[in-house]
Structures are given as C-alpha cells and as structure tokens.
Amino acid sequence: METRGAPTRLRGTPSWLINEVAVHATRLVNEGFAAVDARRYHYKLLATLEEFGPASQADLGRRGGVDRSDVVATVNELADRGFVERAVDPADRRRNIVTITDAGAAHLRHLDDVLARAQDTLLAPLSAADREDLVRMLSRLAEHHS
Amino acid sequence: METRGAPTRLRGTPSWLINEVAVHATRLVNEGFAAVDARRYHYKLLATLEEFGPASQADLGRRGGVDRSDVVATVNELADRGFVERAVDPADRRRNIVTITDAGAAHLRHLDDVLARAQDTLLAPLSAADREDLVRMLSRLAEHHS
DNA sequence: AGACGATCGTTGGTCCGACCAACAAGTGGG
DNA sequence: CCCACTTGTTGGTCGGACCAACGATCGTCT
Numbered sequence: 001m002e003t004r005g006a007p008t009r010l011r012g013t014p015s016w017l018i019n020e021v022a023v024h025a026t027r028l029v030n031e032g033f034a035a036v037d038a039r040r041y042h043y044k045l046l047a048t049l050e051e052f053g054p055a056s057q058a059d060l061g062r063r064g065g066v067d068r069s070d071v072v073a074t075v076n077e078l079a080d081r082g083f084v085e086r087a088v089d090p091a092d093r094r095r096n097i098v099t100i101t102d103a104g105a106a107h108l109r110h111l112d113d114v115l116a117r118a119q120d121t122l123l124a125p126l127s128a129a130d131r132e133d134l135v136r137m138l139s140r141l142a143e144h145h146s
Numbered sequence: 147m148e149t150r151g152a153p154t155r156l157r158g159t160p161s162w163l164i165n166e167v168a169v170h171a172t173r174l175v176n177e178g179f180a181a182v183d184a185r186r187y188h189y190k191l192l193a194t195l196e197e198f199g200p201a202s203q204a205d206l207g208r209r210g211g212v213d214r215s216d217v218v219a220t221v222n223e224l225a226d227r228g229f230v231e232r233a234v235d236p237a238d239r240r241r242n243i244v245t246i247t248d249a250g251a252a253h254l255r256h257l258d259d260v261l262a263r264a265q266d267t268l269l270a271p272l273s274a275a276d277r278e279d280l281v282r283m284l285s286r287l288a289e290h291h292s
Numbered sequence: 293a294g295a296c297g298a299t300c301g302t303t304g305g306t307c308c309g310a311c312c313a314a315c316a317a318g319t320g321g322g
Numbered sequence: 323c324c325c326a327c328t329t330g331t332t333g334g335t336c337g338g339a340c341c342a343a344c345g346a347t348c349g350t351c352t
C-alpha cells in the first residue's frame with residue numbers, strides 16, 4: 001500500500017501534492033546535510049556570502065529571507081567551525097561584517113555535492129525533459145507569488 | 147524586487163523551488179480555511195469520513211496520516227461545531243465511532259469550494275495543459291517516495 | 293476462569309522552523 | 323543636541339508533526 005488510504009480528493013489536489021513532495025524534499029536535504037553536520041541555514045548563508053561577497057548580518061538576512069535573530073545563531077555556528085569570520089565594520093560600528101573563509105568555501109562546495117545528490121534522489125522517477133519542465137513551471141509559480 | 151536577492155544557486159534547485167511554492171500553497175489554503183474558521187486537519191478528516199464512512203479515531207488517523215493525539219483535538223473541534231458525532235462502539239467499547247453529520251457534509255462542500263479557489267490562485271500563471279503535466283509529475287514523485 | 297499482550301482514546305509533553313518584541317549601542321539628519 | 327532609525331542580540335511565541343505513557347478494554351492462550 002504505497003499511496004495509502006489518503007482520500008482521493010486530496011491525492012489529486014495540487015497544493016496537497018506539492019506539500020507532500022516538499023516534505024520528502026526537505027527530509028532528503030536535511031538528512032544529507034545532517035550527515036555532514038550542517039543545516040539548511042548554513043547553506044543559505046554560505047551561498048549568499050559567496051555570491052554577493054561579505055555583508056552585514058542584516059543584509060545577509062534580507063537577501064536570504066532569514067530573520068535577523070536566526071542569522072545570529074547561524075553565524076555563531078558557522079564561525080565556531082571556522083567557515084565565516086565576524087568583524088566589526090570600522091565605518092559603522094553597529095555592523096558585523098561577515099566574510100566567508102577558504103574553509104567555508106570548501107565546505108560550501110561539499111554541501112553543493114550533497115544537495116545535488118538529494119535532487120537526484122528526489123527527481124529519480126522523472127526524465128531529464130520532465131525535470132526541466134518541472135523546474136520551469138515551479139519557477140514561474142514561485143516568481144508569480146512574489 | 148519580486149525574486150529578491152536569493153542566491154541564484156538556490157533559485158534553480160528543485161527542492162528549494164518546491165519548498166518555496168509549498169509555502170505559498172500552504173499560506174493560500176490556510177488563509178482560505180481560516181476565513182471560514184477551519185483548519186487543514188478539519189478538511190482531511192471530513193474528507194476521509196465522507197469517502198470511507200464512519201470510522202474509529204485510530205482508523206481515521208491511520209488513513210489520513212494524522213497522529214492519534216491530533217485526531218483527538220480535531221474531532222473535538224468538529225464535534226463542537228456539530229460537524230461530526232462521537233459514539234462509543236457498542237461492539238468494542240474502547241473505540242469511538244466518528245460519523246459525519248449533514249451539517250458536516252455541507253461544510254465539507256463549502257471547504258471544497260474554498261480549496262478549489264486556492265488551487266486556482268496558486269496555479270494562475272499556468273495553462274490547463276501545464277497544470278495537468280505538473281499534477282502528473284508531482285503525483286509520480288509523491289508515489290515514488292512512498 | 294485467569295493472565296497477558298495488544299489496541300483504543302486521551303493527556304501532556306517535545307522538537308523544529310518561522311516569526312515577533314524589546315533592548316542597548318551606534319548612526320545620521322535636522 | 324535631539325530624534326528617528328538601524329544593527330546585533332536575547333528571549334520569547336506559535337503551529338505542525340511527532341512521541342511517551344496512562345487507564346480502560348478487548349482477544350487469545352492456557
């Protein structure tokens with residue numbers, strides 16, 4: 001009984017399907033990251049840092065859609081592991097300028113691999129063409145609900 | 147700035163896209179249900195009841211994938227509003243047989259409308275053919291990760 | 293008949309992600 | 323100098339999903 005007794009009404013409902021797949025996706029990614037002692041927020045911040053360069057914690061949170069308070073905890077963890085460095089901005093002493101380290105960049109590449117494998121596991125039953133279509137549609141939906 | 151500063155690495159990642167869309171989907175459905183003083187669990191249980199007929203709370207939870215303890219709270223709320231009735235099973239006095247009432251069935255039809263409108267809002271930017279494709283792919287993914 | 297294991301409803305938790313409120317320290321404009 | 327604002331930080335809340343344990347009840351086995 002793979003598709004167990006879930007009401008048929010729900011099994012055809014897009015919002016329910018999306019949530020169902022999202023649960024599996026989140027589980028896969030979380031498991032992958034947990035295996036290397038990381039969390040999703042780690043990846044988000046490291047990727048943001050590498051793409052946009054050093055930034056204050058507030059900017060970091062705004063760009064990644066992460067709450068300021070959650071940025072604090074994440075930067076703490078990343079700094080503990082030596083993946084980022086925190087330095088007071090001399091030009092504005094309120095700000096902490098966060099910079100990714102070499103170890104952080106290496107770790108990010110590792111996380112990229114882990115994430116890629118999770119995508120592959122998630123999309124296993126889909127052809128390459130289907131995957132493209134899926135990403136295209138999801139992108140349009142995500143962009144539309146801005 | 148609709149697709150805000152999210153790292154490009156993430157914006158193309160299927161698992162991230164799915165989560166993003168799932169967040170919007172959940173928000174839409176929750177808002178719709180909240181407007182008629184309902185929650186997602188209400189719909190799940192009522193739909194299960196209507197499709198499979200009266201059932202014990204444990205069976206109800208198994209079929210809907212809802213924890214027994216959460217079934218208790220949901221049945222409480224539904225019974226308070228007169229949408230279901232709880233009666234001890236004379237053949238097995240451990241069980242509470244839950245039955246949907248006429249008011250409950252009417253309410254379920256109402257929730258169906260609300261849910262359908264949410265789907266339409268969610269999938270607005272997609273053509274009918276695209277919607278079919280999307281549902282087909284998501285169903286395959288959901289079924290595969292059983 | 294009696295004992296034992298399993299199941300039922302129920303209570304009372306935990307855990308995690310997302311969010312919010314308040315604060316001191318610091319900044320910039322009037 | 324004062325006032326409005328931002329930043330980092332602390333300490334929450336809130337909802338959804340899950341888990342543990344309890345008394346009551348049932349079925350089975352002996």
